[in-house]
Amino acid sequence: MDQPVRAADLMAAVSAASDFAKGLPEEQALRTCRIALAIAERAGLGVEDRRAVFYLSLLRFVGCTATASEMAAALGDELAVSSLFAAVDPRDLRAVLGAAASLIGAEHGLPRRALDIAKFLAAAPAVIREHEVTSCEVAQLFAGRVGLPPDVTAALGQVFERFDGHGNPGVAKGTGIALAVRVEQVAHATELLVRTVGWDAASAGLRRRAGSSFDPDLVELVCQDLHGLRADPDEDLDQAEVLAGEPEPWLELSGDSLDDALAAIGAVADLKSVYTRGHASGVAARAAEAGWAAGLAEPDVTLIRRAGWLHDLGRVAVSARVWDKAGPLTAAQWEQVRLHPYVTERVLSRCPRLTEVAIVAGSHHERADGSGYHRGVSQPGRLAALLAAADVYQALTERRPHRPALAPAERAAVLRAERDDGRLAGWAVDAVLATAGHPVAGRAPEALTAREREVLALVARGATNRTVAQTLGISAKTVNAHLEHVFTKLGVTTRGAAAFQAIEYGLLDA
Template structure:
């Protein structure tokens, strides 16, 4: 539910830049790799005298070029264990021919004992692991182009993204193009990507040495010569500037209007699908949680703005899963202490991914609460009830239900009746909010005991708050009584007064007595 065509205040350029931070997680590289790569790419595009349209295309192509890397995470984890480590370390090699084959073989079974590793390498070579690894690059390109299309980017950007793994010498994937036949936009991005990583690790000397070693093979020789001849300009202040500000303030296309509210929600659906690509068992999870949570929030009588907030936070709640190896998500047995600790951090990684855009920061804060519990037993922060607004309680219940009814490598999917029992037990134990659980179960199609209809469209929580207001309790006292944040209580009081058409406590008390909504006295 959104306010339609009104501007959201979020520019497409900001949205794509935020998505690049999730890509950093999937690549196993430090935060802002893709942003720094984009700074280099924009500078190189100007040096190469690309047209203004091509320079704008470089911006989006650079930010999105590796977003599809997660599409093959499951396959990479199958052969190599840690897909994030594989991608991070691949920057050290010229990715073609014997160097690439040697690199892949060295990665197979890397964490296993000698005997098991030899067996794994044999399977990799005999069972077509090399072909599968190369073929996954094509999947990557298709996924990336699909994301660009869904975000409403021009066709020329999609075409450039489709050439992400072509090479100057024609030995790329799928290997249909070579040299000048490759789009100049993606040629610039190719150079910028590896250059950033080598510059970060070893400075200008390491970056230019790498470029010279791959001149005319992996990279356009003219672009390599430009970087080497103008290294001071290309790398100027790269370690001192904020890559985020540099990209958005100095490098983003001039034409990047704010998305409408509907467009923003649609774009966040893309984010949710992107998160779910991390593992086959996640497919469709984010969209399903969003539909369930939004329905539940509406049933609870939350304001439209809160319903939209819950829906959007649900769409993006799992972006942080890219910071965990697919080998962990796909593991059929118990997690080690280290693996479990990484899993516990994924809500925080979601929050950090969205924190740079002010209008998305609120979503990130809410999304990061989806595994918190009212009794403090959740993660990553172990927050308690007073730190969880009703929106977070609805999201937590929706995530719990959908996760239960979806299969995971270590267990089968629960039947709906069993999932209902799980949620009821969590509510009884004080882990989940009972009202939120009822709303989620009703939204999921379960029969829930119906309460009598409340007057003026009040939700059960609002009726509770009204009864306590009528008895003269302050917002802070009500917050303590109901285990809510004072700010949440203030919002409830405002909504109650608006719904029943009063502006004073006395008038609210009259309404509460008339309709039998006076709360029990609080024992002091």
């Protein structure tokens, strides 16, 4: 856990999440990065511009979650809208109309469908502008928090500009747009067009938008040898090979700088819905506090805090229409929800040094009785069990589309019911409730046997394993086995902490 994490590995994970958040194929950003680096080499860009191209390609859409709720409310499923319009020139009215017609109201009669399309086209420009302007600003804040170079941070504010000056936010045009941005824009469009319409049509599409959307000189440079840019969508992608294209020295994150980056990723994921903003930071704080209370070692507290920041990264793959829905979910929508922890784990697995964090983060909806998801395992690991309890409690402090935030007593009652029904681990619930200010003393820990209570009472009073064995007429090896079970059930790792729990639970009369 204390090893430095390469920023590029972490940003590759972020780029995969952004692909999901825009309804694009996984690895679209990485493929764009490979193309962009090839264009940069062909154009003779220097080291700093190539570094900017590298990070821009991975982070183009990092801020896109910021207006997901608003876009979904105004235009419908924002993932479908983003996916369908990804390769469309917004100033090509025929292309825009065709995309809108394929998206809207095929199940309705012509008059209703025409009206729905008209409403969509009327609302879209303002919604898209707000989306792109906000995305740029959030991306810049994110880059600053991660510690990326200032020129990368500045360039992220221009990714939706156009060469003709009709882009967003509309403050730069022509060669006033950073060269790295102009390269990334052409690379992004190249990947989309080659994959969706083929080589010849892609070349024609790029040339058609030269001088309007894109730098005409870069378009010509690309179209001279489109096949030489490794844009073939059927070619396997090696993430390590792509990331090796980052100019040295490579940026690394550790300690506080890594924590800042992970917290920023969690914040971006939370923007997906107006109902989840601040959730990840709350879960991270609660899980860490409960971890200390439960006697976890410092490395485990660090791990669970980081998993708390990242646990809902997979939310971005589900439309805000689902997260913001006040009524019951359909079977298909519920299946999407059940898969979001899987997406969290899948995305984070792209960063090799976050493997442990990925596993814990992806297990936050597992339950002790096997009723959770996405794996449906019973008795998940201790850190996963604690994260699950912290996640449930934090969610109850927040409003949701179907309910208001719960009062403290109601939150505690829900958690205790989950504990008593066997879904959440008792020790984890107690740790979360205790650190949230709820009394937990007087409740016996889950399923301590009579013999385990006897062993605990003696150990809590300072008896050695040998003394316990002699007193109870059992072997020292058996005493040790009982202690392991007691420690697990109490959620502690030391004799002193076990004694404290025994006092709290009133077990010293055993």
